[in-house]
Amino acid sequence: MSNVVNWNDAEQDAFAGDLVTIFAYTTPAGGAVAIPVSPTGGVDRAAGEISVTTSLAFNRKLRHLLRDPRVAMAYHTREHGFASGDDFILAQGVATVPLEPSPARLAAIQPDMNRFLGAAPTGPVWDWLLREYHQQRVVIDITVRRVATWPALDGRGALRVTGEPWPAEAAAPQEPPAKGTAPRVDPAKLHKQIHKLPHQVIAFRGADGFPLVLPVRAAAPDSRGLRLEFAPGLLPEGGRRAGFAAHSFGPQAIGLATRWATGWLEVSGGEAYYAPHTSAGFVAPPIKTIQTFVNGVMAKQGIRRARRDGTLTELAALKSTTTR
Known part of the structure; x- marks a missing residue:
């Protein structure tokens, strides 16, 4: 147990109480993807683990995790959840990715899911609609290697690190992509979509291969892209592939508004x-039944598609290869 990271009570409060966090993983090209998730209090302090559940219908992230299990979770909201404080907390670790649902594990986390997200509607139609969403899920456990905490949600103040030491040198700049670094998505359009979303982060691969997720704020863009505001010294100099995410949400994560992007980050002086090179996202109405209905339909369609095109079989083969 000597390798278990012993984080403090404030960090435990965030791990156990933040309603929406940012989950980040790396890409084969050396970039990172950042997506909002609801971990619903997934933490085992004694084991030094945090966790998040995901539907097998939304399996793209699982491919990346099987290729490189180094991940990060940023606890950065304190909104509509059960945590307090103003710390920006980044947990980095190694993910274990099961490809078969565990009914016992899913049953064990159901009370926390109800506590954070509210009880799902029931009845013959709802039970059929939500069958894949609830039953075709896996719990991703993350063995925490490092917890990095800034005393303010905007990343200002002295960094505190528990676990593996923070890399002595910042990640080196990367080679530009073959298609160039210029925006491929209209920065003005993207800014219009995100400027009212309160939670914004940038993610990229750190010097030791773990994703870094850091708070930023997108200001008015120009031809170079979105101009980012950030705490002094927070972002490393140079250019690199990076993911961006902006989001908002209401109680029980209803009324989601989310936009994420991949692209090129350039920091100088x-x-x-x-x-931005790619961009995607969605806006859900603040009505629980509608959001639940859409989740059920997407999960049902995603599982059917994954079975039809062989995705689940392909994931199993990839897992077998990476665990030899």
Whole structure:
């Protein structure tokens, strides 16, 4: 048990209480993807683990995790959940990815899911609609290697690190992509979609291969991309592939508004610009039944598609290869 990271009570409060966090993983090209998730209090302090559950219908992230299990979770909201405080907390670790649902494990986390997200509607139609969403899920356990905490949600203040030491040197700049670094998505359009979303982060691969997720704020764009505001010294100099995420949510994570992007981050002389290359997202109405209905339909369609096109078989083969 000597390798278990002993985080403090404030960090435990966030791990056990934040309603929506950012989950980040790396890409084969050396970038990172950042997506909002609801971990519903998934933490085992004694084991030094945090966890998040995901539907097998939304399996793209699982491919990346099987290829490189180094991940990060940013606890950065304190909104509508059960945690308090103003710390920005980044947990980095190694993910264990099961490809078969565990009914016992899913039953064990159901009370926390109800506590954070509210009880799902029931009845013959709802039970049929939500069958794949509830039953075709896996719990991803993350063995925490490092917890990095800044005393303010905007990343200002002295960094505190528990677990593996923070890399002595920042990640080296990366080679530009073959298609260039200029924006491929209209920065003005993207800014219009995100400027009212309160929670914004940038993610990229750190010097030791773990994703870094850091708070930023997108200001008015120009031809170079989104101009990012950030705490002094928070972002490393140079250019690199990076993911961006902006989101908002209401109680029980209802009324989601989410936009994420992949692209190129360039930092020079205290200025940072993000050139978006891809962008996606959605806005859900603040009505629980509608959001639940959409989740059920998407999960049902996603599982059927994964079975039809062989995705689940392909994931199993990839897992077998990576665990030899």
